[in-house]
Amino acid sequence: MENDSYIVIEGVHKNPNNIDTIDENTKKIHGPFDQKKANDFAKGLIQKNIDNFYHRAWVVKEGLKIDDICEECKKEDESVKQNLIMHSYKICNSCNLAKRIFPL
Ligand SMILES: [Zn+2]
Structure with a gap:
């Protein structure tokens, strides 16, 4: 059983490969979840926004x-x-x- 909790951060980025470039106005934080749920949630968000190249969702360990x-x-x-x-x-x-x- 995995006790670590994870949060999912989604938003529109200037550079979708760099979390630092996220637009704070579009930033949303979800969770905390366990790791599997966080990954599923992030995957769902990415699929929902598949037409928007600059939208990304990241799974980040909570508290880090x-x-x-x-x-x-x-x-x-x-x-x-x-x-x-x-x-x-x-x-x-x-x-x-x-x-x-x-x-x-
Ligand atoms: Zn080192």
Whole structure:
């Protein structure tokens, strides 16, 4: 049983691959849900807005501050946010790579 809770953030973006470019006027936050429900909800939102290229929904772990600080090396890196969005894990690309090469 997964106890972590996740929120879904949807909105229109200047750059749909970058959560930082979300238009605050269109931003809506849903949840918290468990991870499966959050993913399903985000998928539903994306399907509903499939005609709008700039609309995106993100699944973010609740309580995690969205910043660029890697939890492994505590360094600031712009890859941290992208990894957080993709894997719900605050890690920079170099730590992520090190983890993949030397799995714990
Ligand atoms: Zn790191």
